[in-house]
Amino acid sequence: MKFLIFAFFGGVHLLSLCSGKAIYKNGISKRTFEEIKEEIASYGDVAKAIINLAVYGKAQNRSYERLALLVDTVGPRLSGSKNLEKAIQIMYQNLQQDGLENVHLEPVRIPHWERGEESAVMLEPRIHKIAILGLGSSIGTPPEGITAEVLVVTSFDELQRRASEARGKIVVYNQPYINYSRTVQYRTQGAVEAAKVGALASLIRSVASFSIYSPHTGIQEYQDGVPRIPTACITVEDAEMMSRMASRGIRIVIQLKMGAKTYPDTDSFNTVAEITGSKYPEQVVLVSGHLDSWDVGQGAMDDGGGAFISWEALSLIKDLGLRPKRTLRLVLWTAEEQGGVGAFQYYQLHKVNISNYSLVMESDTGTFLPTGLQFTGSEKARAVMEEVMSLLQPLNVTQVLSHGEGTDINFWIKAGVPGTSAYLPSREGSYHKRCGKTIPQGCSNQNGMLLVQKQTHRPMEQVREASNKATHIQPSDLWQSQQ
CATH class of the missing domain: 3.40.630.10 (Zn peptidases)
Incomplete structure (x- = not known):
């Protein structure tokens, strides 16, 4: 009213x-x-x-x-x-x-983009199905998916400091939630920044102050001259879990499959x-x-x-x-x-x-x-x-x-x-x-x-x-x- x-x-x-x-x-x-x-x-x-x-x-x-x-x-x-x-x-x-x-x-x-079938499974250190939602305009993976080790970071600055570790890996962002306007940059720019350091894909902690194992979607943006890699959001819970695992020095491997396509x-x-x-x-x-x-x-x-x-x-x-x-x-x-x-x-x-x-x-x-x-x-x-x-x-x-x-x-x-x-x-x-x-x-x-x-x-x-x-x-x- x-x-x-x-x-x-x-x-x-x-x-x-x-x-x-x-x-x-x-x-x-x-x-x-x-x-x-x-x-x-x-x-x-x-x-x-x-x-x-x-x-x-x-x-x-x-x-x-x-x-x-x-x-x-x-x-x-x-x-x-x-x-x-x-x-x-x-x-x-x-x-x-x-x-x-x-x-x-x-x-x-x-624009006309469709997500297709998508899935993510943690293979190491244990089998765990990860809930994901592909981000708008993301490319898909090859039909067999991408299987790679994970690098967990909490900020773009940390990603830059650890750039040598990112090549050939799936970058997982576990950025803290400050507010939507300040945190959404990880969803929109996460794939670009990960691709710049040679990552194969990126998974972003959902931009949310609250979660009941619910991934969020949204638009993401590619940049001319930077390789395009698949990107999706994961739940707050899974991002935190992988961050804890990484802090203990545990190797994490994920298989990611995304059928996303962009049409005319x-x-x-x-x-x-x-x-x-x-x-x-x-x-x-x-x-x-x-x-x-x-x-x-x-x-x-x-x-x-x-x-x-x-x-x-x-x-x-x-x-x-x-x-x-x-x-x-x-x-x-x-x-x-x-x-x-x-x-x-x-x-x-x-x-x-x-x-x-x-x-x-x-x-x-x-x-x-x-x-x-x-x-x-x-x-x-x-x-x-x-x-x-x-x-x-x-x-x-x-x-x-x-x-x-x-x-x-x-x-x-x-x-x-x-x-x-x-x-x-x-x-x-x-x-x-x-x-x-x-x-x-x-x-x-x-x-x-x-x-x-x-x-x-x-x-x-x-x-x-x-x-x-x-x-x-x-x-x-x-x-x-x-x-």
Whole structure:
């Protein structure tokens, strides 16, 4: 809910400050801050109406029902797969049926990689099957696999110090988890650094703060001029075990088999829908999430949840009969997991109109309890944001923190457009990019917009009439065109 109200008030009415000019390069309106505060406060009743509709009214559980139906029906949506394109066509039809405006598809050429069969077995000092998930864009092994001794390191620096030991071996990274942004470099660059010192393959400890013997996947990057070697993630438990063995001087031998293949790029689409602005329709507030996922799990958290709460933002505003002054645009990205391919294409096509973008927003940080927003913009714009977030006091979601970012919106932020992402100090890293990417139990109503477990709240006594009149779409209604 926090994200939805912010999309409407923070983006549409406030960040562009009703001046008739979108903020670009972190500009600011000539209106006084007191005038802006007064306008923000005047939206209090509308904020309550949106809260009531989403949390207590007829739209309760709608995001969950929509999301569950998609992921249960389509399943994982890997870049280049038929499942992804099926999901895009379903969403295109659903957005039209939802009564949104200017629904269309924008073509993108995207990578097509498939993991194939994969396995890893420790042969020495004992037989032990190792759980692995190959990393996106990795090459495969020869059909007979790669059998080699293991070198365990905890950092790139250690790998460089022990470079003479790495040739002809499988490098296992057991890097400590600091945070995602600092630790993910081992997943993205681990194969390249291992190949530079002559390794045959690399296995990386999953980038996670928590593990129940669950390897994670994700994208990795090769470098021109460096040999390409197979690479995969292993569990925290196996990385720690091999590190202990190595510290005792025990020889470790692994047989690795990976059937991964990269195929020619294929056609896909970004999916777009809008509520057209009433006064400044050329100016845009963008909300987004990505439809693609990895091929393990359902992709419900990464990023089905983010995509569907972004859709819900427009649905709630439409259901309440609200018309923003600026165009509210939903973009459901394709091929985010391959490095923001769809978002980069969108930026290239639309950056000519960058001065008309008031705000870009992305939800791709999980479906746990939000406490506020992360925001990138000027100090004056941040002060406005803090006033906006005060409207969400009934939900106790009022924080405004620094460093709003996201793979799909960073192009715009770096060019000077204010950007936001949800702040969820949560277990998201425990679930992202692994086989169990369903929505975990216990997440009910924590996002406010994505009511993950079905709830049966008693409506508040003062639910606004508009909330009661809003249409509640049943799951069976969403897919009529697919029957």
